[in-house]
Amino acid sequence: MLEKNLNLNQLSQKSSIKYIPDEYFEFKSTIHDRLLNLLDLSLIDKLDRETLNAQIRQVVDKILREESFSLPLNLSEREKFFTEIIDEVLGLGPLEPFLKDHSVSDILVNTYKSIYVERHGKLEPTDARFKDDAHLMRIIDKIVSTVGRRIDESTPMVDARLPDGSRVNAIIPPLALDGPSLSIRRFAVNPLELEDLIDSQTLIPEVAEILKGIVRSKLNVIISGGTGSGKTTLLNVLSRFIPENERIVT
Secondary structure, three states, X not given: XXXXXXXXXXEOOOOOOEOOOHHHHHHHHHHHHHHHHHOOHHHOOOOOHHHHHHHHHHXXXXXXXXXXXXXXXXXXXXXXXXXHHHHHHHOOHHHHHHHHOOOEEXXXXXXXXXXXXXXXXXXXXXXXXXXXXXXXXXXXXXXXXXXXXXXOOOOOEEEEEOOOOXXXXXXXXXXXXXXXXXXXXXXXXXXXXXXHHHHOOOOOHHHHHHHHHHHHOOOOOOOOOOOOOOHHHHHHHHHOOOOOOOOOOO
């Protein structure tokens, strides 16, 4: 089907970002569509992840052998291809590797062909991308539908959360002029404690004791600050000092 030699290791001369030809995404989309036609989607929620991975790999391998596809891949590229197909079916496609990377605190999708991530406070481009606007929209729909929301021309901007608590903001045309965009704010796997803030010199012990007393005395507190300044982190730390017999309303 695809006769071109797709060299996935070809690098752009102007950037360190790996260049991946459009034909590769067309190929992957074709395999994905064939896979969905062959899979019994009703079993996805009933089988464990390991069993699903094995069955998907088996079906994809069968499709590659039966169909007249020409995609020269070495062993590592073939494994990457299988992983990407599994992520499309069971996860959030190109975003899955970043969701599994605990060093990533933010994922920014600026149109389907531009994905940035934030690591240790620094924003950096990636070589990941979606096939097209429709591919990105499918992933956005998958995210918002799991929390009972919808996104379309009448509701072009949606806030949602992933199962791990990550905050999701999506915006699509007509509000987004260049195509759908998506941002995901991640949270630390291990929540910070008050001692962690003191150790990192975010707080001094004396201020920590004052904040602890303010919460236990039931005083009104406003936590404010810019994006990424640590509002939620501080709120979570302070909430540890709310007595267990008190009611919390969010």
